Amino acid sequence: MTVHTQGATVRRSWASDLDTGTLYALLALRTEVFVVEQECPYQELDGRDLEQRTRHYWLAADRGGTVEILATLRLLKEPGGGYRIGRVCTRLDARGRGLGHRLMDAALAEVGDRQCVLDAQQAQEAFYARHGFVVAGESFVEDGIPHVPMARG
Template sequence: MLSISVKYFDDLSLDELYAILQLRAQVFIVEQDCVYQDIDGKDSRALHLIGKKDNEVVAYTRLFPGGVYFKEASIGRVVVGPEERQYGYGHDILKASIEAIAAHFKEQAIKISAQQYLVRFYEKHGFVKVGEGYLEDGIPHVAMIRE
C-alpha cells in the first residue's frame, strides 16, 4: 500500500531528499536515457508529494503555485519507480497532487508539460491537450490543462 505525504522543501529529511533525487535520476536520466539538469534550483520553491511503500520512496511529484512555471498551478517530475508501476501508483499520486494543489495553493486550474506517450493517462484525470507538441530535453511533450 502506498503512503502519501506532502511536504515543503525545508520539511524534507536528508534521507527523503536523497531518495527523491535518486528516483528522479533513475527514471528521468537513466531509464529514459536523457541527459538534462534535473536539479534545477526550483525544488526549494516546490511542494513535494512523496509516495512511500515499506518506508521507501517509490513515487513522487513536485507541485508549484501559479506564477512559477505557468500562469496556472503546475505538477511536474511525476515519477513512479519501474518495479512499482503495475500497482497504479501513478494514478494515486496524480489524484493526491490535484487535491494538494487545491488544499495548499487554493487553486483549481493546473497546467502540465506532459510526455506525449502519457496523454491518455493525464486525460483520465481531467487534463486536455492545448497547442502543438514540442520537444523538451529531446522527448516529445504536449501542454495540458485541467480547469
C-alpha cells in the same frame, strides 16, 4: 524483484520541511527514471525543488525499518497564480499498480478547481487525460522526447 505496494502511504511535504534523506531519495528516483532509464542526459535539478511554494508528494513503503520511495511528483505554486505538476515518476519495479494515479489524485485534491498545467511526455497524454487534463498547445520536443502542454481547470 516484485515490489509489494499494498500499504504504501501517500506523503507530502513543503520543500522547506523535507529532511535531507527524503529529498535525496526523491531526487535519486527522478534521476533514475528521467536520466538513466530514459537515456536522457539533462540537468534534472532545475532550481524549483526548494522553492518556498513547492510541495513534494511521494508514495513510500516501509520495508522493516527502511523506507523505499516508490513514486513521486512535484506540485509548484506558480508566481502568477495557478499550479504546475511535474516530475511525475514511478520506480520501474512498482509500475502498473496505480501509484501515479494515487499521487495525481492527492495533488489535485490540493489544487481543487484552480487552474493546473503540466508538460506531459506525449506517451503519457492519456494518463493525464484521466485526471481531467486536455491538450493546451502545440507539441514540442524537449531533450529528445516529444511533449505536449496540458491544462486542467
